[in-house]
Amino acid sequence: MAKIQPGNSATKKEAIIQKAATLFKVKSYTAASMRELAEMLGVEASSLYNHIGSKSELLQAICCKVVKEFAVNLNLIECNSTSNISKIEAIIRFHIRIMLYNFDEVYVANHEWKHLKEPYLSDFLNFRRSYEKKLIVLIESGMANNELKIINPYVATLTILSAVRGLEFWHGHKKNVSQEVLENDMINHLLTGLLR
Amino acid sequence: MAKIQPGNSATKKEAIIQKAATLFKVKSYTAASMRELAEMLGVEASSLYNHIGSKSELLQAICCKVVKEFAVNLNLIECNSTSNISKIEAIIRFHIRIMLYNFDEVYVANHEWKHLKEPYLSDFLNFRRSYEKKLIVLIESGMANNELKIINPYVATLTILSAVRGLEFWHGHKKNVSQEVLENDMINHLLTGLLR
DNA sequence: TTACAAAACTAACGCTTATTAGTTTTATTG
DNA sequence: CAATAAAACTAATAAGCGTTAGTTTTGTAA
Incomplete structure (x- = not known):
């Protein structure tokens, strides 16, 4: 016992x-x-x-916790950061850090949200949509005042969000790349590209 | 009946x-x-x-088919393309197209490989590792001859592979963005960055 | 020491699962 | 038309699932 x-x-x-x-x-x-x-x-x-x-309550708790962490952080960034570029930077840094410190929960939220029951499923999807939308607006705003080049803002958002989401693969290999290099190089890549 | x-x-x-x-x-x-x-x-x-x-044979068949398609294509690109940059371009275009034409199978391979039984699980993971490694070598080669700027090649590879993997989210929204815009803007973003 | 609440236990429920065996129907070919 | 093979069916199996009921143990406080 x-x-x-x-x-x-x-x-x-x-x-x-x-x-x-x-x-x-x-x-x-x-x-x-x-x-x-x-x-x-x-x-x-x-x-x-x-x-x-119940079992499904566990999944709800995990997904809900993750959603809250992303919501709080995005709100913080929207209030405190200055330029659109620095906001994008801060978002990428946050994604890398939450992957480092809350990996299991973020991974489960990303992969298992499908099995949430209503209304938690709708809540989760609505949050994700609104998170994405805020990033699109951020990027559109950066294009409007000449900070960013003109490409489709949805494609740019998808690229950025997918790149940081893919950090789950880094988790197994992190011994080879430090957190600083990862943050700086990924930001560098996504903002200034791979071309010399 | x-x-x-x-x-x-x-x-x-x-x-x-x-x-x-x-x-x-x-x-x-x-x-x-x-x-x-x-x-x-x-x-x-x-x-x-x-x-x-058996049920698991179905998953094996799906994953195996996807692996073959990626293997064949990468081989084709390695033989036919000229510069490293054009190879990267071709890889991104291929990922977008396979997402368009074989979405269900690629999605399942990406999400459900975990449930493969041995030796199929090891085979799948080994393939993915070798696919990633080839991209790393491609990027290192591009850096070596001044085509690409110097950033961590693993981070660059992770960013590119994650970005194209994230195209699964585009599948639901594709009515708003044409395939041409998606391909060109994502390549533009990953190669030359978002900054103006 | 006694009383009470928290949290463990055992045992079982009803249901779903992948899969198999044995049988019947359907379609094809001589 | 008869024979054969392909592919459907029904029925049943054993195993595992989440969950509940009822009981016993444990820890705490009067």
Whole structure:
């Protein structure tokens, strides 16, 4: 009869959510079982239900937490940064850092949101749409005042968001590239291009 | 007692694989059931086993087909293109086109490879690693002869591959952006940057 | 020490899963 | 028309799933 140790997390529920994120990342949401999750925590599956409501609640908690972190940060950047370019820079840096410090949860939100139930699924997709839209506006504004060259703003946004999303692949290889090089070179690439 | 119609596919097995790709894309591999797949084809689940060996064989077929298409194309580009820059251009164009014409299969390969069984899982990961490595070498070569500016070649490769991988999001919005604009602007962005 | 609440346990429920076996229908060929 | 092969069917299997009910243990505070 082992007990769930909150560990770094504040509550036992948070400890379960954190372990769930790790499990869902490795096995995917549908393939992961509550019995496996319980084993990671050293208890029986049914014991989890003293702390959580359901499996899908775990996914909701993970995705919701990630959404909040992106929302808070984008708001911060919109208020504090000056030029459009510096805002784009700050966004890229944030994506790299959240990938470093909250990898499991961000990965699960990016890959498993499909299995959210309503209304959480709609909420999640609406947030993503609005996040993308804000970036498009940012880039359009940068084009309007001659900071940026004229290309399709949706394509530019897609390129930037996809590039930072792809940082999940960097996570396995990070020993070869420092965080500073990654941030600076990716910003350099996306802003000034690869051509000499 | 409906029959499986090969439709555009050559054989009935290929028809099943194509429908499986669509189903796995929408529901994910683990959440998709053979009963659902059978329903899409208008037969009972057990009837599928007259044509295929197992569920996981379907995933293998999808991933294997995608790997082959990328392998063949990269080989073609390496032989026929001249400068490193034109090779990179050709690779980006190919990724955009395969996303347009083989979306379901590429999507499934990108998202569900995790559920491949050995040795197919190792084969898939090895291919991806070697594909990435070839791009790194391409970029290093471009830097060596002053075509490209000096940034970390792994970061540049990650940025490019992630950007084209992110084209899965374009698939839902493609009505607003033509294929030509997408190809040209993404190449423009990745090669010459966003800055004016 | 007693009382109470938190959180673990065991056992089971009803359901879904991929897959197999055995049978029947359909289509093709001699 | 008869024979054969392809491909459908029905029915059942064993395993695993999330979750619940009821019970027992554990830790805390009066």
